[in-house]
Amino acid sequence: MVSMVNPLSLPKVSTVSTCRLPPVHGRVAVSSVLTLMLVLLLLGCATTGPADAPTERPAEGPETTEEPGDRDGALVIPTVPPRPGIGPVEPAPEVRAGDQVSAIRLDVDPILLQVGESVDFDGLNPTPVDREGRPVPQARILVAPLQGRVATFEEGRITAREEGEIQLTLAVLVPGSGGQPEPRLFPKRIVVRGAPVASLEVVPPPLTLYAGTSLSFSVRALTAQGTPRSRVEVTWSSRNPEIASVSDGGLVRGHRPGRAALLAAVEGVEVTHVVEVRENPVRTLEVSPSSGSVRTGDVLRFQALARDEAGREVTDIAHSYSVGGALPPTGMGALVHDDGAFVAERPGDHRVLVVAGPHAAEAGVRARPRGVGERAQATGVGLLSRQPTSDLAVFRGRDGRDYAYVGTHAGGGKVFVWDVTDPDHLLLTDSVRVEARGVNDVTVAPDGSLAVLSGGGPGDQQDALVLLDLERPARPRVLARYREGLTGAVHRTFLEGSLLYAVDSGTADLRILDISNPVTPREVGRWGIDAEARDLRDFRIRDGIGVAAYGDHGVWVLDVGDGRWGGTPTAPEVISSWTPPEGHIQVAAVHRNADGHHYLFLGDERFGCPECISRSGPHEESPRGAIRILSLADPETPTEVARFEVPEAGVRNLHLQGDRLYAAYGQGGLRVVDVSGELRGDLYRQGREIAWFPTGHPSGFTPNAPMARGVRFHRGHVFVSDLNSGLWAIRLVPLTAGRVP
Structure with a gap:
């Protein structure tokens, strides 16, 4: 038996308890949404919507009295009682059978296709077998969604889209600790070849x-x-x-x-x-400047000058730059790009060498430590231990106090309202329940008058968008619910004046709503790309330029009011697009730093990759990815110039303010990065990381497992939402001499 499992298209599920399962933790943690969905689907969980599901309440702790008409749902104070004991659970027959499976056999392995071809997965005769190669007919095969542009898996068919190789993850469920099911994964290779080559063209460089x-x-x-x-x-x-x-x-x-x-x-x-x-006319070669002194991470530009016998400049000769140890040798620790941009990763003396044929010139550079390190110190924790946490919004309310609205994931269906005026003592004041599997995003208007919650899922009974009145921000009131034409979840939202831009996961389009009357939102525009298996993940605007993160289809730069390319806020026009050679663009943000450099920051979050191994086993629990940085000096030709990459983690969300980048880096926790000046090369290796903080908690939903989801800088503190632990307030303080950060 084969089932395709797509977390975005499953029936609505409120909480694990709806399926009469004990709380899920450990190896089947909800840090892997896919793993949770595999368990729910195989066990035939109830599809009761959140409105029908019982509200899980803590065993102890006060409950705020509900005022009539003031909110929907009940307030849940997330105190941290110890987890109840979990007794043995009798596994389903499919799970018992899965324990016998040691391999999944295909008639064709690896799966070989040509671009444009497709194959029926059942036609490959997928068969779970035991150690002796005997079929295990009761075991049920689950198929995880494909990530990447190479191939798609839809309605039981694998279709080749682009040359390359991709991993197809098959799984069976087996008994885990205490009888809880956990997946056993069997990766398969899909190799896609291009159509036969018919003609060739040699492309020479524009030099002599x-x-x-x-x-x-x-x-x-x-x-x-x-x-x-x-x-x-x-x-x-x-x-x-x-x-x-x-x-x-x-x-x-x-x-x-x-x-x-x-x-x-x-x-x-x-x-x-x-x-x-041709005969080489060059007689002399110089490089300028001949020496320099910089901090690691700063860019120093060199220029090569070739002259002929008469002293005339020769501009069409190829020359190359290189860098190495210098006086004395320090080993590699710096880069120099083709355009002469030098950047050091390590302190020390470096030698820059430029070569043009038989001629060479060199310069010396002394690099000193960047010295931007600070210590991240947690001042307050709003622990949420009974459901996983999603994104957050932090703002100054109209009552003069500061608030953090924090969403919940995978059946939580609530937004928690925290008073964070005193970051040392976070105070929970309310919660709002929505009719949805979870709250993907929270957006607050700049004036603090309105909040938008995004969530939803299949079916009209799901709340795709909920608008809140923040006249009393400690106890928000539902103004409107919007679901017209939204067949799936809304993943993210962005507010620009009276327009709300909603990322519609059902159609993978950008929906543009007029909320000048927030009680009756109305659609006034729509935009999207024409591509197979597209997946819109994020949208943001800065100074009339919009950026849409389209997953495997890269990032699209739009005119949404700049006007130079004919776009308007309700009718965007494409300026350009950029697709990385690999990766899944989860988030995009435009930023201009204090030195005037215009950049596009892209967060990459890949699941299911061969290197996505987590400490607990399943690939899907451990994303990977870098923050890619593109120059937007010319928005028509975005160019990748730098990156920041934490090994063994994937990027979930970004926030930029001033010359600092704040990243919710998944299992890498909070990362704060110096993005001042010109950016080139590997920022992580250059010492531009200012501070980091692991956001796991021993009493979290999944104990001691950081999975940062949202991040905001507000009034001197960094606020982070973590999937497994809730809300963190973090202060950055100077490093103390002699103290290890």
Whole structure:
């Protein structure tokens, strides 16, 4: 038996208790949403909506008296009583059978497809087998959603979309500790090949090949339909190697003046390209500046100047930069880019070398420590131990006090209202229940008058959007519920004036609502891309430029009021798009730092990758990903210039203020990064990380398991919501001499 499991399309589920299961923790933690959904689906959980489900209340702690008409749902004070004992649970027959499975056999393994082809998964005859290779017919095979552009799995069919390789995760459930089911995973490879190559075109660089210099040539391979092939192996050769030789990677070196024929071949298709090698006119080469002093992470720009015998500048000669240990040797610890931008990762003396054919010049750079470290200190914790936590909003209320609204995930269906005016003593004042599996996002208007909760799921009874009146921010009141035309959840929202931009997971489109009358929101615009298996994750606006994070389809930069590209707030126009070679863009934010540099920050969160191994086992519990930084100096051509990457963690959310980046970095907790000045290279290695804080808690929903989800900087404190522990208030303080941070 085979089931496709997609967390976004499952029937609505309120809490684990709805399915008559004990609280889930340990290896089947809700830090893996997919793992939880596998358990719920296989056991045939009840599909009772949140409105029908009983409210889980703590065994002890006060309860606020509800005022008529003041809110929906009941206030739950999340005190931290010890977890009740969990007795043995008799596993379902499918789970008992799953314990015998040691492999899942396919008729074709790995699965080989060509772009455009599809195959019925059942046609591959997926069979769970035991150690002796005997079928286990009672075991039920679950199929996790595919992430990536390479292939899609829809309605039981695998369809090849793009060249490359992707992992298909199959699973059976087996008895875990105390009889609780947990997944046993069986990854399978899907290899997608492109259509046959029909023609080739050699692409030369825009420089002159002089004797003694080298240039990199590339090949553009096209199918019979004119579609470019991105992953091809090129075989190079030269018919005149005494004039110009070529390496396996297409690096052509000129030896003496003349003409040489280069031959490139791909899959039996060949093309010939003639290059001309000219006499080298360069007699001197200089580099400027000849020396410099910087902090690690700062950019120092070098310029090479080649001159001929008459002293004229030669501008079309290829030159290359390199960096190494210097005076005295310090080993590698710096980079210099093709445009001459130098950046040090380690303190010490570095040598920059520029070469143009037989000529060379060098410069020395002394790099000193960046010295931006601070210590992150928790001042208050709003512990939520009975349900997983989602995103948050932090704001100054109209009553002059500060508040944090914190959502809940995977059946929580509530937003908790915290008074955080005193970050040392967080005070819970209220909660709002919504008719949804969870609250994905919380957005508050800049003037503190209105809040928007996003959630929902399949079915009209789900609250996709809930608008709250914040006249009394300690006890918000529901103004309106909006679900018109929303067939799935709303993942994120963004408020710009009287317009609400909602990320509709059902259609993967951006829905634009006029909420000038918040009691009756109305749709006034819609935008989306035309792509298979698209997945819109986030949308934000800064100075008339919008950015839409489209998962595997990259980021799209939009004119939503800037006007130079014809866009308006209700009718966005595409300026550009950028897709990473790998990764799943979860969040995007535009920022201009104090030095005027215009950047686009992208958070990558990949699940199910081969390296996504967590300490508790299942791949899906341990995302990976970097923060990619693109220059928006020209919004029509975004260019990746830098990154910040924490090993063994994935990015969930970003917040930028001033020259600091605050990142909710999943199991990496809170990360605070210095993003001042020009950004190039690896910020993590350059010492730009200011502070970090692990947001796990021993009494959390999943104990001692950080999974930061949302982050905001507000009035001197960093507020973080963590999936497994709730709300944190964190203060950054100077490092104490001699103290290990």
